[in-house]
Amino acid sequence: MRQKEVDRIEKIRKDMQTIVKIGEILQVDTRDLQKHLRKISSIEEKRIAELCILPSGSQSHQDQYIPVIVGEETIQGMLDIIPTFQRLSENTVFLQILTDEESKEIKDEFSNKTCELIIKNVWQNAESKWKRLCNEMKSGNIKFKTFEKYFKGMNTEEVRTVLKMMSDKDVGWIDQRINQYRDLKLMTQCSKAAILILKIVQEYDLKGDFSPIRSLTEMGHIGENSLKSIDKSKLEVCKVLHGITEENVECLQAFIESKPLIKWLNENLKEDELKVFVDLATIAAGEGDIEVAKVKCLQSATAGYAPLIFILKKPCDSKLFLGKCKQVWKECETDKALPRKLRDTCNHLEWIENVKSATGSVEVTSLKLAENINQHGFYIIGGLKTLSSRTKLVFQTN
Incomplete structure (x- = not known):
């Protein structure tokens, strides 16, 4: 009989610990439960008579005897919760349901009720949602x-x-x-x-x-x-x-937001003039830190987005467009800040317009000629047949 009492005390202690854990998850006041839990803990320091309520005549019915533990009545109405909780206590989805907004609203509604009533009502709602979620998951609905x-x-x-x-x-x-x-x-x-x-x-x-x-x-x-x-x-x-990817989407979003800049570039420059214009902006910037930073931003943004910038004047279907996008996305992989640089360059549009208006045709022509020479020119020096000294510059025009 004493063993029955010890076993029963241990079972109620574990059940009470589980209910206290549920209460803590729900942030419910469990002080009364914890008080009873402390009483039936460390049973080696207490007499069994302090922890069990012994009914009269129990000695003559040992086979039928079920000990009643002090404080057991505080969790009696919640015992059916324990098996399900023990099975799902490590299930993150169930714990989300148990603590979601709907559960908080139910808890607030019963805030002036007992701990048992709050836990039971929140639990019933959560368990119902869990079963419904399981059925929807299995069916695919x-x-x-x-x-x-x-x-x-x-x-x-x-x-x-x-x-x-x-x-x-x-x-x-x-x-x-x-x-x-x-x-x-x-x-x-x-x-x-x-x-x-x-x-x-x-x-x-x-x-x-x-x-x-x-x-x-x-x-x-x-x-x-x-x-x-x-x-x-x-x-x-x-x-x-x-x-x-999300980064690719962000890259396109920057392109949309920079429409004023993209439109201006298409209206004022040809694709082969872009590098020349950047060179002119570099000359115009001088050595000022702010202007130099603007030029670097302009150079990176326009070079990175060039495949998309100058596609606007040409016939373009989804296949061609995505091909150009992939070129830009590859540049973005190298320079993660490219979308920001395009936005910043768009914000500097007035400065870019001033660079354009301050640049004469002579400077543009000279830089284009120099660019052409650098790309396509070659020198012939000396005269092998005539033995006369000769220097000749030959270059191809586009």
Whole structure:
């Protein structure tokens, strides 16, 4: 009988520890529970009679005897929570549900009630949401945005571990959901890039066939789509934009935001005049730190974005445009600050206009001639046949 009492004390102590842990997760006042927990801890220092309530006549019914532990009544109404919590206590998704905004609202609603009432009501709501989430996950009806809310930031193995906790014995659906999420995530990224590209097409009035990219913007709000609702034809179109990163998107965003600069460059310079203009800006800058910094910014930005800057006057379809984008993205990999430099150069447009207006045609022609000589010229020195001294400069014109 004494062993029964010791075993019962140990069980209630563990159950009480679990309920206190749940209360701490929910940030509920568990001081009364902790007070009882302290009483039944370190039983070797206490007499069993201090911890058990012995009913009269218990000695004659030892087989049926179930000890009643001091403070046991404080958790009696929450014992059914314990098995589920012990199974899911390491499940990050369940813990998110247990502490989400809806749970906080329920906790606030019952703030003047007992610890037991608060925990039970929050738990019932969380458990209901968890079961609904499990059913939606197994069926594939879970929305992309809901999946991402709970699983974003996890790697594939972490996702698989949580999904296994959602399944019973059938785990055949798990890899399917992971692949569906991966596909929808790709479609989301491609959709963002597609919207941005079509904005460039509209802003700069590009002429050509952009229908493959346009189709990606007609999928609606992807976050509302269920994982099982993937349109395979759209997934095929995604291959056109596969591999576009957030950095690539930022690169295009800077190009849109710098429209005043891009428009000015197209209206005032030809592609082969860009380097000459940068040289003129370098001469105009002199040795002033601010002006030198502006020139360096101008040089980096225009050189990096040149493939896109001077495409605006030519017929251009999605294939050609993406080819030019890849050239610019490669430059951005080398210089991560390229989008910022383009924006900064756009902010310096008035200074650039002043450089242009202060430059005469003689300077432009001289620099172009020097550039042509440097690129295409060669010298013939001496006269091998006539033995006469001769120096001759020959260069090809574009």
